Amino acid sequence: MNEELLMELADCGSPERLLAVIFQHHPQWTPPIQVEEFALSVGIIEFRDLEVDGFVGALMTNLEKTMGVILAAKGMGRRRRRFTIGHELGHYLIPAHRGDKNCTSADLAETRRDTLHRQEEAQANRFSAGLLMPKPSFKAQLETMGTPEVSHIGQLAEKYDVSREAVANRYVELTAEMCAVVFTKDGRIRYGRASKDFPALSVRPGDATPSPIPRRSLGPVPASDWLKPVWGSRPPTLLAHQLDQSNGHGTVLLHIDTHNFEADEEEAELIESYTPRFRR
Incomplete structure (x- = not known):
């Protein structure tokens, strides 16, 4: 001992x-x-x-x-x-x-x-x-992987010898990207985990999984299917990629490009600043 x-x-x-x-x-x-x-x-x-x-x-x-x-x-x-x-x-x-x-x-x-x-x-x-999944090692691995991909979940699970769900929780905790991982079963939402800056998810456990979702690579999906609306803001460009697994299980990666999101936010603020306001 x-x-x-x-x-x-x-x-x-x-x-x-x-x-x-x-x-x-x-x-x-x-x-x-x-x-x-x-x-x-x-x-x-x-x-x-x-x-x-x-x-x-x-x-x-x-x-x-x-x-x-x-x-x-x-x-x-x-x-x-x-x-x-x-x-x-x-x-x-x-x-x-x-x-x-x-x-x-x-x-x-x-x-x-x-x-x-x-x-x-x-x-x-x-x-x-x-x-x-030690933080220094895991973060360094994420940085080498670049833009989030649903395949990263499986690669990290293999390296650290933990489940996909354990990896997903650690992934969204430590990534610098705006992303979320949602687990599904038989076309229904099980649960989701999102990075700290990712908009609030609207899907809840038991909900039908929004479709269609790209299977080959990240592709655009309607933000309104996945995210809660924010009054006064236009929805971000949301990308998704689903990996189908055995026994009806699935893993969905949602991603918002940080640079595009910040540009959209700045444009919205600029439009707001030029909106005329009239006295009553």
Whole structure:
């Protein structure tokens, strides 16, 4: 067990601080990160299959939280299992979290912070994403890829050995581009994730997927099909590309060219400044 590292981690309150210390101790790591090997070095003593309906991951520790067992749902795919282990490891290493956790699939997608439970699940997700897809490496990879393409999701999933959905969340978090990734199933929206500057999506889980969507490469689609209207602004030029997958699943990449968007915004502001206003 790496006692020196554990002593330093005990003073870290946030996932980001934990990750900074971990990577300082392991500068030689390259993706894919060996998450189980690392977990064993910090006090996890066993990995077990979880066979409890409704839960995909769990953590059990001693009272002092100096050793623990991580459980992942039986039959879970390798890449989802890796993220689940990272999530439970986050609960284990974040000092304020309890040592007994039972996590659902919704918990492993949580980003909200409006309750203590959601805050802790979001923190565990940030830890897992940051451990398996280290920020410096991931951002550098995005910069070499250029204009977003839906194929990038699969390439990054392969490199970091995580699911497409985990990659999509990290992609929109760290990209400098205005884009969103929407996951579909049998022609219906499952959910979407957007970069911080991307306009608000109008599509909701359960909605019919707008069509048609280009399959070969990015192509124009009506912004009104995907985005909430903004009063006083004309809709941006929206590009989309869909990748069809097995069992009715699909991944849609939405992209707005930043340079064109800024030019449109400037033109709209200029038109507004020249609009005559009359006194009553």
